Amino acid sequence: MADLELRHLRYLIAVAETGSITRAAQRLLLTQPALSRALRALERTVGAPLLVRGSHATTLTATGSELLMDAYDLVERSRLALTRARGTETLTVTAPTCDVLTVAAASRAFEEKHPHVQVDIEPHDWLAPEVLRAGAAHVSILRDSFDRHGLDVEPFAAEPRMVLLSTDHPLGGRDRLTLADLRDETFTYWPGMSDAEAAHWTGADVDGHPRRQSLRIGSATDVIAAVALGRAVVYAHGSTLPEQLPGLRALPVEDLSPSHLEIGTSARNAGPTAKLFVEHMLGWSARPA
Incomplete structure (x- = not known):
C-alpha cells in the first residue's frame, strides 16, 4: 500500500x-x-x-x-x-513586504533571547492569512480587513494613512484632500482582495461609496510605478511611503481610516514558541522609541 x-x-x-x-x-x-x-x-x-x-x-x-x-x-x-531532530527550532513568520525590516529587527532580538530558535521571515501581502491557516507559517503580521476565520489575532500598532499621487495630478497642488475629492479616482488592487479589503484600500469603508475604477497590480513596486505614471492613486500608511518621493506627493485625507497592524497565529494549533514570539512582538511594539 x-x-x-x-x-x-x-x-x-x-x-x-x-x-x-x-x-x-x-x-x-x-x-x-x-x-x-x-x-x-x-x-x-x-x-x-x-x-x-x-x-x-x-x-x-x-x-x-x-x-x-x-x-x-x-x-x-x-x-x-x-x-527535536534538528536541535534548533525554525519559526516561520510572514509579514507584509513594507513591514519586513521592522519584523526582522524584532526577530533578531527574539533570537538573542531564545538561541535555540531561528526565525524565518517570508514576505507575503494579501495571501498571508491563507498561508497561516494552511500551516505553512507559525505567525503572521497582518494588515487591515483580512479574514480572521481560524486565527487568533492581537492588535499590534496603528498608523494614519495618506493619499499618494503624482505631482502632476490635478489634485497634487492641494494641501489637504477629502474622500469626496478622490471618489472617482482609479485605485490599485491586488488579485484575491476581499470586498472588505477593497473597501478599506479605496476609502469606501468610511463613506460607503464603492469605487468603480481599479488597476490590477502584483507588488509594492507596481503600486509606486502606477502612481508615478499617473495611472492610479493609492492610500498608503507611513511605513509604505518611501523616504524620497521624486515625482510623487503624499497628502492627508480627511476622515480616512487608519492602517491597523496585527499579529496572528492559528487558533487550532499555535505552539508555545509562536506564542512566545507574539508576546515578544507585543512588547517590542510598546518599547520606548
Whole structure:
C-alpha cells in the first residue's frame, strides 16, 4: 500500500477549511489543476473518495472527515519530530513586504533571547492569512480587513494613512484632500482582495461609496510605478511611503481610516514558541522609541 504524503494531508486540511478547491489552491499557492491532481492521488492512496465536489462548494465524505482529524495530528507531529531532530527550532513568520525590516529587527532580538530558535521571515501581502491557516507559517503580521476565520489575532500598532499621487495630478497642488475629492479616482488592487479589503484600500469603508475604477497590480513596486505614471492613486500608511518621493506627493485625507497592524497565529494549533514570539512582538511594539 502506498504511503501517505504529508503535503497531501496539508492539502486536505486546506480544502476542508476553505470549503473550495479554488480557495484552497490560492491559500497553498498552487494552481487548481495541480491541487486537484494531488487530491485524486490522495484518494487513490486511501482507496476511498474523500471529497464531494459540488458546483459551489467542496465538502468531505465521512472517510475524508475521519482522515482530517488524523491529518491535523500527523502534520503537527512531523513538525515536532523535525524540531527535536534538528536541535534548533525554525519559526516561520510572514509579514507584509513594507513591514519586513521592522519584523526582522524584532526577530533578531527574539533570537538573542531564545538561541535555540531561528526565525524565518517570508514576505507575503494579501495571501498571508491563507498561508497561516494552511500551516505553512507559525505567525503572521497582518494588515487591515483580512479574514480572521481560524486565527487568533492581537492588535499590534496603528498608523494614519495618506493619499499618494503624482505631482502632476490635478489634485497634487492641494494641501489637504477629502474622500469626496478622490471618489472617482482609479485605485490599485491586488488579485484575491476581499470586498472588505477593497473597501478599506479605496476609502469606501468610511463613506460607503464603492469605487468603480481599479488597476490590477502584483507588488509594492507596481503600486509606486502606477502612481508615478499617473495611472492610479493609492492610500498608503507611513511605513509604505518611501523616504524620497521624486515625482510623487503624499497628502492627508480627511476622515480616512487608519492602517491597523496585527499579529496572528492559528487558533487550532499555535505552539508555545509562536506564542512566545507574539508576546515578544507585543512588547517590542510598546518599547520606548
